Amino acid sequence: MSQFVLHDELWWVSEFSCESCGTRLCEHAGPGAAPDDVRQALLAAHGSVTLRPTGPAPGLVPVLRALREASGVSLPQARELAAELVRDGLAGTPAEMGLLRDALHRRGVPADVQS
Template sequence: MQLVKEGRLRWELEWACDNCGVSHDGDWGVAPDEVRRPILAEHGYRRLRVEEPISSGGKVLRAFRNAFGVSIGEAKQSADELAGEEGYRGTLVEVSLLAELLGASGIATTIDHA
């Protein structure tokens, strides 16, 4: 699963273990493929778009870095995707967190099915 905790993206995984019963794993940031892929298969992608041209790239970079814990380069790549015609694609939890962080910075967004 993916969730927002303390204003940041987190993923968690739980499975049955023959030796110890139930095991848990998790971390901050974007989920690894083995967690993210089933989420996308079940729920599909969502697309985040900005409603108006972005006047402050720093606010967008900060939102991506705060949400996902990524490098400046990775945040820039994602910000460029967001500013493009197609918008930024992610899971519902990912784009909802970004929309919340961007909204707090005065950047209006919409979320659609991808």
């Protein structure tokens, strides 16, 4: 199981194999957010990281735009995420937080991912 960023989009892959018969299958390989069970397995396997601002943001609008573009959330959800980002940081998989960090950087918002 893995998750990565490709062309500014979050992708995930889930594969499994049968030790008895040697069959290997790919459950999914493509763009989009991973289902909760896959995301929880990724967090269990790789741990979570936290995205935090590293300096003052040029304003709320660039933060909201970056969060909406990267995660596809509504404006009210982006406002909640922005408040959480400033207050405690945003926690998630390394790929999720890397995608958000890059979106913030493109909008001139300094942020970094910490283990």
